[in-house]
Amino acid sequence: MEADNDIQTTPRGFHCKLCDVNIPNKPSLGDHVKGKKHQHLSRLRAKRKSQEDSSVFVSGFTPETSRTQLHDYFEQFGPVAEVIMDKEKGVYAIVEFSEASGTHSALAQLEHRLQGLKLRVKPREKKEFKLTSGARHNPKKPHVSLGKLNHELCQAATVNEQMQKVVETFQLSEGDRKARELLVQLLQEVFGEFLPDCQITPFGSSVNTFGVHACDLDLVLDLENTKAFQSRARTSEQAGEERSEDGRSEDSILSDIDLATATAAELLDLVAAILRKCVPGVHKVQCVSTARLPLVKFNYRPLTLQGDITINNRLAVRNTRFLQLCSALDSRVRPLVYTVRLWAKQKQLAGNPFGGGPLLNNYALTLLVVFYLQSVEPPVLPTVEQLKAMACEEEVCIIDGWDCTFPSQPFGVPPSANADDLCTLLFGFFRFYSKFDFPASVVNLREARALPIGDFRSGDEEMHNAPEGGASKHRPGHAGPKLGPVNVLDPFELQHNVAGNLSERTHRSLRHELGEAEKYCRSLQFQRKSAKGKSWGLVRLLAPRGEPGTAGRDASYRPPEICIPFRTSEAHGRPSQDDEACRAVWFSRLCSAVELVFRDVLKCTAVEGTAWQEPCKTQDVGTVEEAVEEPSAEGSSSLCKAHAGVKRPLTADEGPSSSSSPQGKRQRLEPLAGHPESAHWSWVQTQQVWAGRRKVRRDLVKTSDEASQPEGGSSSLESRVTQRIAEKQADPRDLVEFSVDATVVAGSESTKAVLKFIPTNDVSGHFQDFFHFLESFLPKMVETKMAKLQ
Numbered sequence: 001m002e003a004d005n006d007i008q009t010t011p012r013g014f015h016c017k018l019c020d021v022n023i024p025n026k027p028s029l030g031d032h033v034k035g036k037k038h039q040h041l042s043r044l045r046a047k048r049k050s051q052e053d054s055s056v057f058v059s060g061f062t063p064e065t066s067r068t069q070l071h072d073y074f075e076q077f078g079p080v081a082e083v084i085m086d087k088e089k090g091v092y093a094i095v096e097f098s099e100a101s102g103t104h105s106a107l108a109q110l111e112h113r114l115q116g117l118k119l120r121v122k123p124r125e126k127k128e129f130k131l132t133s134g135a136r137h138n139p140k141k142p143h144v145s146l147g148k149l150n151h152e153l154c155q156a157a158t159v160n161e162q163m164q165k166v167v168e169t170f171q172l173s174e175g176d177r178k179a180r181e182l183l184v185q186l187l188q189e190v191f192g193e194f195l196p197d198c199q200i201t202p203f204g205s206s207v208n209t210f211g212v213h214a215c216d217l218d219l220v221l222d223l224e225n226t227k228a229f230q231s232r233a234r235t236s237e238q239a240g241e242e243r244s245e246d247g248r249s250e251d252s253i254l255s256d257i258d259l260a261t262a263t264a265a266e267l268l269d270l271v272a273a274i275l276r277k278c279v280p281g282v283h284k285v286q287c288v289s290t291a292r293l294p295l296v297k298f299n300y301r302p303l304t305l306q307g308d309i310t311i312n313n314r315l316a317v318r319n320t321r322f323l324q325l326c327s328a329l330d331s332r333v334r335p336l337v338y339t340v341r342l343w344a345k346q347k348q349l350a351g352n353p354f355g356g357g358p359l360l361n362n363y364a365l366t367l368l369v370v371f372y373l374q375s376v377e378p379p380v381l382p383t384v385e386q387l388k389a390m391a392c393e394e395e396v397c398i399i400d401g402w403d404c405t406f407p408s409q410p411f412g413v414p415p416s417a418n419a420d421d422l423c424t425l426l427f428g429f430f431r432f433y434s435k436f437d438f439p440a441s442v443v444n445l446r447e448a449r450a451l452p453i454g455d456f457r458s459g460d461e462e463m464h465n466a467p468e469g470g471a472s473k474h475r476p477g478h479a480g481p482k483l484g485p486v487n488v489l490d491p492f493e494l495q496h497n498v499a500g501n502l503s504e505r506t507h508r509s510l511r512h513e514l515g516e517a518e519k520y521c522r523s524l525q526f527q528r529k530s531a532k533g534k535s536w537g538l539v540r541l542l543a544p545r546g547e548p549g550t551a552g553r554d555a556s557y558r559p560p561e562i563c564i565p566f567r568t569s570e571a572h573g574r575p576s577q578d579d580e581a582c583r584a585v586w587f588s589r590l591c592s593a594v595e596l597v598f599r600d601v602l603k604c605t606a607v608e609g610t611a612w613q614e615p616c617k618t619q620d621v622g623t624v625e626e627a628v629e630e631p632s633a634e635g636s637s638s639l640c641k642a643h644a645g646v647k648r649p650l651t652a653d654e655g656p657s658s659s660s661s662p663q664g665k666r667q668r669l670e671p672l673a674g675h676p677e678s679a680h681w682s683w684v685q686t687q688q689v690w691a692g693r694r695k696v697r698r699d700l701v702k703t704s705d706e707a708s709q710p711e712g713g714s715s716s717l718e719s720r721v722t723q724r725i726a727e728k729q730a731d732p733r734d735l736v737e738f739s740v741d742a743t744v745v746a747g748s749e750s751t752k753a754v755l756k757f758i759p760t761n762d763v764s765g766h767f768q769d770f771f772h773f774l775e776s777f778l779p780k781m782v783e784t785k786m787a788k789l790q
């Protein structure tokens with residue numbers, strides 16, 4: 001029965017949710033279900049379930065309490081199989097009984113006391129069993145490669161298809177969503193222990209349907225019910241009762257703070273303390289009390305995720321619901337928002353990676369898309385006022401005096417009469433905003449109108465959102481929106497300009513990029529697929545700012561290159577008369593060495609599907625595989641996909657670097673069977689491995705027995721240098737994503753491998769530094785590696 005639930009039918013066959021694999025047909029499905037992996041995971045799941053049923057969650061003890069003490073205490077309810085204590089923080093434990101009856105007896109007892117401490121004993125949360133590689137979660141996030149995406153976009157038939165591809169590539173996966181849900185559950189469980197009746201709710205891109213793989217997790221901690229709980233508990237205490245009527249007493253953490261009068265800073269400190277002390281895996285907890293909405297930031301190590309907690313931020317939860325509704329009202333909204341978000345990120349107009357900053361934030365950008373969709377003829381989305389009129393009485397929602405009423409479901413909203421396709425709408429977006437007078441207008445989604453800015457300056461604008469009872473557009477005692485070069489009113493909190501942080505410079509870039517995008521969308525290259533396999537449509541639209549990104553846009557652009565000369569002595573020890581064979585084997589070995597340097601020495605992450613695959617064995621020359629000393633990282637073979645095409649090598653005259661082209665006779669050399677002469681990788685570098693490298697190397701040599709080596713002379717030393725740099729730097733984040741195209745350029749005297757470097761995502765602007773470092777480091781390091789591969 002459970003096996004049936006694991007199998008989903010898909011357009012291409014079947015998908016096993018338990019093992020997370022696709023299966024093409026019925027016979028293979030039968031084999032899969034009977035197979036080792038599926039059987040093993042089924043057994044594991046059954047075991048986990050029985051463990052869950054026979055265990056309890058215990059808290060309320062101190063870090064000094066030992067495992068044995070807990071074990072001995074719980075033995076009175078039945079034989080205890082195991083006590084698992086949270087090692088990191090030591091504030092809770094899972095007690096597992098040998099039989100489920102132990103759990104029942106323990107839960108049946110109303111009060112538990114151990115050495116004067118009152119223990120809290122709860123049933124375990126039932127968590128969905130999920131596959132994690134090697135039974136442990138793999139913290140590496142999937143890296144989205146723009147290099148690979150570009151390749152796939154070029155293959156698509158239409159811009160519409162390309163936009164759908166963007167969504168598929170970037171959207172949060174089911175696994176991502178589940179992992180985030182589990183973290184919210186964990187936080188709810190822990191915070192609920194200390195702050196009874198509190199509610200943790202996710203908002204923002206994790207749940208608004210526009211989330212991407214690495215987006216942050218925005219959370220609201222709602223303490224309204226906890227406040228009520230505290231006041232009840234205090235009243236009963238004053239009346240001399242030990243417990244409140246619902247059987248719980250005020251916890252010690254609550255007795256230190258009065259939620260009704262606490263300042264925002266005190267509440268943040270409380271949240272930060274709980275995160276630091278009680279949530280395993282949480283680190284880098286930081287209160288940001290200067291933000292418009294004070295918040296606590298944290299990192300969650302198991303998912304390499306950044307989280308933000310704001311308190312009682314109900315408006316944000318509501319505007320997230322609004323974006324969800326917009327997304328559900330019309331299927332074109334998501335592809336459009338994803339494409340515009342990606343465009344803005346590539347052009348360095350949006351992102352603000354560390355929170356505050358002068359760029360657009362994704363929320364403001366999404367509102368701009370919604371406003372455009374409200375403004376097209378006929379509209380794709382209704383105005384907020386129209387939505388409000390469609391809501392029923394139960395859906396009326398007023399938060400902090402702002403009217404946030406709209407229907408909770410999309411069903412009651414009539415479908416749009418607009419039949420434009422995605423390509424037309426995207427072009428329309430750029431046309432609309434390239435003509436939009438941002439500094440003179442205030443974007444207002446309530447009526448899909450651009451209001452003249454003068455009205456806001458003089459403060460005589462009519463009330464647009466006065467709820468019954470008279471809350472005005474500007475809340476009493478508050479000024480109007482902070483005006484700037486770009487003004488986008490929040491659809492609910494009408495005194496707030498969500499783009500109020502934008503600098504004049506960002507505004508200028510925005511205008512410039514909108515104009516460029518509009519011009520490009522008018523061209524045939526945007527609208528029509530290239531018959532010659534050139535980049536077209538979104539590929540050129542999404543090229544990073546300042547980078548041509550793709551061939552054709554700027555004919556004078558040449559990606560930076562590093563050349564590695566061919567040396568016959570490296571060619572597997574074969575005599576030089578067999579030039580072709582030597583060259584082929586040499587290039588194979590070079591590619592293996594390049595891959596090892598990026599992966600093992602510089603700790604770059606290969607983007608899925610673009611790793612080099614060694615050529616198949618040929619009897620004639622043997623293989624590089626036989627000679628590789630350093631095995632591939634576990635599991636990397638499944639990531640590897642042959643991406644290296646077998647091509648005729650370019651002659652020096654045709655080659656990408658004409659600077660060193662010999663004028664001698666050309667040779668047309670054919671590649672040896674099974675040995676491609678071009679290769680392609682996409683990598684992500686997450687640390688500044690070049691920063692202070694020489695000093696770190698010197699220090700390492702001083703403190704170890706290792707003999708001093710020139711840069712690139714020893715792979716073990718260089719790997720340790722990288723490791724040491726990484727330890728000193730901040731948490732890894734995607735600094736620069738780049739692709740490498742390696743080709744053999746053959747000439748009679750100067751055969752060489754040319755490695756072209758193309759930055760595919762360089763929002764943080766590190767590519768130049770990284771490339772500069774590689775210019776001197778890579779040739780020597782590759783040479784060292786190749787010598788090892790002989």
Ligand code: ATP
Nearest residue numbers: 204205206215216218316319320361362363490498
């Ligand atoms: P991402 O995290 O992928 O950049 P996001 O939609 O989560 O996208 P955040 O900047 O993290 O954007 O904001 C999270 C949520 O906080 C938004 O969905 C919105 O509800 C609220 N929010 C963000 N910025 C503002 C703002 N300037 N004004 C009002 N609410 C905002």
Ligand code: MG
Nearest residue numbers: 204205216218
């Ligand atoms: Mg967010």
